[in-house]
Amino acid sequence: MIAELRAVAAEADAQVRVREILTRALRNPAAVQEAMSGFSGEEEILFEDDGLTIMYCGFDPAKHVPPHDHRMGVTIGVYAGGEINHFYLAGERGLEHKASRELGPGDVMQMGPDAIHSVETAGDAFSYAIHVYLGALKRIDRSLYDWDSGTPIAFTDENYARLERPRERKVVTPEDPV
Numbered sequence: 001m002i003a004e005l006r007a008v009a010a011e012a013d014a015q016v017r018v019r020e021i022l023t024r025a026l027r028n029p030a031a032v033q034e035a036m037s038g039f040s041g042e043e044e045i046l047f048e049d050d051g052l053t054i055m056y057c058g059f060d061p062a063k064h065v066p067p068h069d070h071r072m073g074v075t076i077g078v079y080a081g082g083e084i085n086h087f088y089l090a091g092e093r094g095l096e097h098k099a100s101r102e103l104g105p106g107d108v109m110q111m112g113p114d115a116i117h118s119v120e121t122a123g124d125a126f127s128y129a130i131h132v133y134l135g136a137l138k139r140i141d142r143s144l145y146d147w148d149s150g151t152p153i154a155f156t157d158e159n160y161a162r163l164e165r166p167r168e169r170k171v172v173t174p175e176d177p178v
């Protein structure tokens with residue numbers, strides 16, 4: 001799969017092609033889980049160059065990954081467990097929750113370079129996914145966002161740890177009474 005992803009990463013329609021590759025691989029999530037059985041914990045880089053980063057990601061059920069952006073196209077394919085992605089807009093009214101989407105084994109989701117999301121597991125177990133980024137994710141400057149003000153904050157390990165929250169934080173939806 002890494003070879004296939006490398007072959008399409010520089011194409012003009014790379015996002016479409018990456019989605020096709022992940023969707024095909026995840027028609028059998030159990031087989032992907034078996035192939036990935038050597039991986040555990042929160043993240044590991046499977047491949048990285050200037051135009052492509054492929055990562056193993058495990059989300060801890062105790063944590064809510066703080067809001068952040070990626071500044072490049074992202075494709076997420078879940079192979080075990082469930083993850084809930086919360087999407088936001090950062091503006092004058094702070095960090096506005098716009099939508100949430102739950103992904104389970106076999107689901108593939110894409111985000112554009114400007115998307116801001118936070119992630120928590122859907123259940124009490126870790127969730128496991130392959131993440132494909134069309135760029136050098138670990139070598140670019142990108143942002144975390146303050147939960148309340150929506151202020152962009154440099155994406156550093158220290159800021160990440162400070163903003164991380166326990167899972168099951170109530171996320172205010174636009175429909176909720178203020």
Ligand SMILES: [Fe+2]
Nearest residue numbers: 068069070117
């Ligand atoms: Fe992310």
